[in-house]
Amino acid sequence: MKQYGLNRRGFVAAGAAALVAPRLALAQSSPYVVGTLFPMSGPNAEYGSLFTKGIELALEHIRADNMLKRPITMAVQDSLATPQGGAVGMTKLANVDKAVWVMIGFTGVSKAAAPIGTRSKVMMINGGGVGPDLAGLSPYYWNVIPLVNQEVRVLLPWLQKEKLKRIALIYVDDPLGNSVVQELRKGLAETGGELVGAHSIPPATQQFAAIAARVRDSKPDAVYFASYGAQQSQIIKQLRDNGITQQIITYSAGTIPSVVGLPESEGLIVTSQVSDWEQGDEVTQRFVKDWRAKHNGDPTSYNQNYYNAMRLFALLAQGLEKAGTEVTGETLLAELQRVRRFPLVGGEGVLEDGGTMAMPLQIGQIRNGRLQKIA
């Protein structure tokens, strides 16, 4: 048989190239899949909105700066703020959407989702959950938010200074709430204080008049509550309505607008990470300026954290692209462990062993509908 310029070897090579080339081209142009696993419905949906807004601004900046060669596609799953929702959502993100980077929030959700993400080698970044056991949860799980044990440690000397010794605690019966009970019980005993009552509540409870009666009965100097979402405002309002005049204290979940803006929140003490919007570095200034232009107000620390979480992906993927390395969960992890220090909103972010990020903390008080630093 006569050959027409293409021998058998050449034909096989051309065939193989024809088969592989579109896939290569597709691989080079196909978008990076980045997932979110936030509560997007139900009583904690306010957090989902806050988290997502931070990511949206980061995406705008990533696109404007042409940071990456390939586009980013977002895959959104509703965690419902429950462990079950977290497990289902992470399974879909890892196995169906093939996300390489998932931004996650809430302690219970994280603990349920982390084993699934780890099995699939998906990088998971938390900017909202604060349970102490989120440190070291998995090599693929990293926190860009200080954890609640650090917040309690900052609070204890302040309680001592203010002579608030008898503390009543209202806490959601979940991994976060239980860790707060342990931290407070241990910390108060060490600083001469006392936990005079620890009242656990299910996450969906909405009536607190009776709990206020129990709290009042224990004659505390201050009331600490560890809850999240819409329930926080209900606790504050009903405690105040039902005659609790003592100091009320909570952790960083109380920085959301619905809590800060509630009239009954006046005087509320909130521990949180320092959010200094006047910081001079370029990344922070750009974030704050564009945020104010877009949302007509100051960002919250949650907006900052998830902006950072999204920006962190872009910085890592950019490094990998420059090195000609494929962007996967494994390579992102390796790049993160190699670099460790990143220019983020709030200054240089240093990711430490144990999956945490060092960050200064503050004690704030709500005064005239604004959270103001007092210590």
Added chain:
Amino acid sequence: MLFLQLFISGLQTGAIYALTAAGFALIFGATRVFHVAHGATFALAGYAYLACTDAGLPWPAGALAALVLAVAFGLAMDAFIYRPIQRHEGSFFTVFVAAFGMSIVVQSVIELVFGRGFVTVSSALTMARQVAPGIYLADIFWVAAGVAIALFVLVTLFLERTRAGIGLRALSENPELLRAYGLSSRRLSAMAFGLGSALAVPGAILTTMTSGLQPAISHQVMLISLAAAVVGGIGSLRGAALAGLLLGVVENLVIGVLDTQWSAAAGFVVLFAFILFKPSGLFGQAVTR
């Protein structure tokens, strides 16, 4: 003193439960429609009141707006959702799914308009004062109790003394007989939805002022209404009201002896106890098969 305080709190909670559950029971008792979207009626009424007060309107205007919206929603559900379903096949499951779906739609609309956070109306009425050593009482307690009593008296008189009320009671049992007496079952069904939806309004307004609202509140409201309807005896307005009151008191009193965690569960323990030992409820009629 703690128990007395808990009992008082329970009465206030129970009055709100009673009003809400009574509306659900009235609709189910008259039409046999499992109106799961009753929780959505409650949410709509609460948010309408909130929108008006936020706009600076006086509370009667807010209450009127809540009433109009709640009744309009109830009538629309009857006319555009339940009636077409009943015309074709009318299975319980289809009605349930349609109503549940509508609750989700309402929740989403509320989230779009009002956001996903917690909202409330601050009022001097909800601020408790010490009335005796260890006993705190807010003026809203008297409002809740007064409104609940007045409405039950009025609704009971309407159902027992008026031709339309008697027609409503007969609607579920013998629609043919209604026609013989010149009453329209369609009109009576609309009346049941209108009246039942209106009964959700005071509870919604009181909740807006006391524990506040969030878009997903309809599911919680529906759960309580359902529990009260079963404990009170399916379809019994009086039973649902009394059961609502009982659930509120039990939820609060149990905190005096058990961990606060048991509060919500206690109401459902009462529900299970009734299902096991008195399935017909407080005022329901036992049926032998």
